[in-house]
Amino acid sequence: MSESVIEPRAAIYTRISIDHGDALGVARQETACRALLDTIGGTLVGIYCDNDRSAYAGTRRPAYENLLVDVANGKVDLVIAWHADRLYRRQQDLIRFVDTVEAAKAQVATVTSGLLDLTTASGRMVARVVGAVAQHEVEQQGQRIRLKHGELARLGRWGGGPRPYGYRSTGNGDLKVVPEEAAVLREIAVRVLRGDTVNNVKKDLNRRNVPAQGGGKWGDSSLRRILTSPTICGLCVRNGAVVGPANWEPILDEATTELLTLVLANGPRLDPVRSRNGLLNPWLISCGRCGANLKSRNVGRRRVYKCCGPPGSRACGHLTILGPASDDAVRAAVLDRLKTGPRLRAPGSGVDHLIAASSPVVLDARLRQLAVNRAQGRLTEDEWQAARHPLLVSLRDARAAGRAPLQRAALDRAAQRSTDLKVHWAQLRLEDQQDLVEAVVDHITVKPGGSPGGRFDPNRLLGGTTWRR
Structure with missing residues (x-):
């Protein structure tokens, strides 16, 4: 009676480095591997496919990792691939593969290279030679590609690779603008330069289902990278350095890209925060000694407007004035001016705060960049x-221009009041009272003099007040 022959449990591994979306390369490999399995004999237990993944760049290959686990666990006796370089292209990967296969006493067969017996010294030598040849081939190919990309960049042409957002490649080093994506880029640029945060813009784009590059969701880092890329302003880049002008149409001009780089490199804009327990906002009242803003603070049992700032700022910290008394004096003066003074108008637009170069976010970024330059000597x-x-x-004028609509609304409400001005004032929220003060x-x-516990001198405050005309 003849003994039955146990067929090996076979796994087919396919891989291709670059796929153009049709998966035809790995499909052809699988067909050839199946034909080889029919010749060798065996039971197919799984197909492991890493499509569009390089074996040389060190990119993680999930299917390959699963294959090694199954070989190590004794689930696979025979590995079939188109060529040995589909399995490994680096010597460190070869060592790991040989150790796994040898420990499991599995076999390896390839369509183009035949059977690789990794259980013998000769078979392992052949595998190393094949791996060394594959690595040498990839390194030479990489060198040729780098030389080609460098030459294309010097000629102002696109060197290939993933298309930049806002463009599509037409081949031969040419890029054409994608109008829909270009419009998105311009929208993002305007919003960021007007003061919107990257996080807010990202969330809004994702909420509107505006696809990012590759059709996925927008992320903070990808959005920042795209906005500061020299590519979108018509410049060729090679190894992180600008080589020269490109032959494609820019989506943003260089000045706008430089402003975006300035703003995004200096972190989020920190606007002055409204006073929560005082009538006068920090940007409205300043120190007569050093020019820094005064902030409403509690000193002991008294609330004062105090010159204060973070370490390293220009704030001297030596000037205070009583808070409640200052609020009463300003309120009385504002109501008197609204009642008896000439017809007042809220401030106009002044500086056009929507113009990128003079928007608050850009001016604030310039100030912070100056501080960095000063700190670094x-x-x-x-x-x-x-x-x-x-x-x-x-910056003060630009921020005031941005608050002008609120101030005009406060004046309109005061003009349309049906009660006495004092009654109208008492009915307003603190924020509305602050807007009405800034409209006037x-x-x-604040002039120097006095102390937190001293007598209030209204001339220190009103003597340094500039009224809107």
């Missing part, structure tokens, strides 16, 4: 102060 104290002052003035008061500079 690239600017002297005098140079820093000289560059800082006009930016502070422009341009700025308050």
